[in-house]
Amino acid sequence: MPHRTAPHHTTDTFADLDAQGLNLHAVFSLLDLPADIVCALPPDATRHYQQLLLIGNRGGLMWHQIQLAGMADPDPIDRFTHTQVTAWLARQHPGKRYQWVYPGPTALGLQRLGALAGWHHPSPFMVGIDSQWGSWFAYRAVVLADTTLAPTPRRTGTPPCDACASRVCISACPAGALRDGLDLSACLAYRRSPDSACQDRCVARNTCPVGAEHRYSDAQIRYHYGRSMQVIRHMPAD
Numbered sequence: 001m002p003h004r005t006a007p008h009h010t011t012d013t014f015a016d017l018d019a020q021g022l023n024l025h026a027v028f029s030l031l032d033l034p035a036d037i038v039c040a041l042p043p044d045a046t047r048h049y050q051q052l053l054l055i056g057n058r059g060g061l062m063w064h065q066i067q068l069a070g071m072a073d074p075d076p077i078d079r080f081t082h083t084q085v086t087a088w089l090a091r092q093h094p095g096k097r098y099q100w101v102y103p104g105p106t107a108l109g110l111q112r113l114g115a116l117a118g119w120h121h122p123s124p125f126m127v128g129i130d131s132q133w134g135s136w137f138a139y140r141a142v143v144l145a146d147t148t149l150a151p152t153p154r155r156t157g158t159p160p161c162d163a164c165a166s167r168v169c170i171s172a173c174p175a176g177a178l179r180d181g182l183d184l185s186a187c188l189a190y191r192r193s194p195d196s197a198c199q200d201r202c203v204a205r206n207t208c209p210v211g212a213e214h215r216y217s218d219a220q221i222r223y224h225y226g227r228s229m230q231v232i233r234h235m236p237a238d
C-alpha cells in the first residue's frame with residue numbers, strides 16, 4: 001500500500017496546461033476506479049502509483065498553440081501533449097514517479113473514463129457531448145502518477161441530447177446513418193464514397209448547436225477527419 005499524504009491542490013495547479021489548451025483535467029484516486037478500468041491498466045499500477053490523471057482539450061486553443069509550436073512531427077498532437085505534460089510534471093511535481101498510459105499501447109476506453117469524470121454524455125454520432133463544450137473536446141493524455149492531488153469531483157450536468165427536441169444532427173446526416181443509433185458501416189461507406197460531404201468533417205456533428213462557440217476551426221476539423229479517413233481507408237469495408 002503506498003504511503004498517503006494529505007492531498008494538495010492549488011487553483012493554479014493546472015494553469016500551465018490550461019494556457020496550452022490542454023484545459024480539461026480530472027484526477028482519480030486509483031483506489032476509487034472501477035475494477036474493469038484498473039484491469040485495463042498496466043500490471044501493478046495500484047502498487048506503484050496513487051493517481052490517474054486524465055487530460056484533454058476543449059475548444060480550439062490547443063490547436064492554435066500547436067500551430068505556434070509547429071506541425072513538423074508525424075504525430076504533432078501527441079508530440080505536443082507529451083512535451084507539455086512532461087514539462088508540467090517536472091515543474092509541478094518534481095521527483096514524483098509517473099507512467100504514460102495514453103497515448104500508448106494500452107487499450108483503454110477513454111470515453112468510459114470521460115463518463116466517470118462527468119465529461120462524456122452519449123450523442124447520436126458517438127462523439128461524447130457536454131452541455132457547455134458540445135462535442136468539441138477530446139482526450140489527449142492518461143498518466144499514472146505518484147501524486148497527491150485532490151481528486152476532482154465528478155462534473156455534474158444534464159446530458160444535452162436528453163433535452164434536445166430538434167435532434168437536428170440525425171436529419172443532417174447525409175448517409176441516414178443516425179436514425180436508429182449509429183450505423184457505423186453506413187457512416188464509413190458514405191465517408192469513403194468519392195463525392196462524400198463527410199470526407200473531412202461530420203456534417204451531423206457540425207450541425208449540433210450545443211457548445212457551438214467552442215467549435216474547432218475548419219482547419220482543425222479537416223485535420224482530425226483527414227486523419228480518421230486515413231485509418232478508415234485501411235479498415236476492411238463490409
Ligand code: B12
Pocket residue numbers: 107108109110111112120125126127128129135137138139140182184187191202224225228231232
Ligand atoms: C476505434 C476508434 C475509432 C474508430 C471506430 C471504429 C469502431 N469499429 O469502433 C474510427 C477510426 C472509425 C474512429 C473515428 C473517429 N473517432 Co474515434 N476512437 C476510436 C478509439 C481509438 C477506440 C474506441 C474503442 O474501441 N474503445 C474501446 C471500447 C471497448 O470502448 P467502448 O466503451 O465499448 O466503446 C465506446 C467508444 O468506442 C464509442 N464508440 C463506439 N463506436 C464508435 C464509433 C465511432 C465512430 C466513435 C467516434 C465512437 C464509437 O462509444 C462507446 C461508448 O462510450 C477511441 C480512443 C480510445 N482509446 O477510447 C477514439 C475516440 C472514441 N474517437 C474519437 C473521435 C473524435 C473520432 C473522430 C471524430 C475523428 C477525430 N479524431 O476527430 C472519428 C469520426 C468518426 C466517424 N464518423 O468517422 C474521440 C471521441 C472524443 C469524444 N469527445 O468523445 C476518441 C475518444 C479519441 C480521443 N482521443 O478523444 N474512432
Ligand code: SF4
Pocket residue numbers: 123124125129160161164165166167168169170207208209210
Ligand atoms: S443536435 Fe441534439 S441530439 Fe444531436 S448531438 Fe446535438 S444535442 Fe444531441
Ligand code: SF4
Pocket residue numbers: 125172173174175176177178186187188190191198201202203204205
Ligand atoms: S460522418 Fe457523415 S455519415 Fe458519418 S455520422 Fe457524421 S454526418 Fe453521418
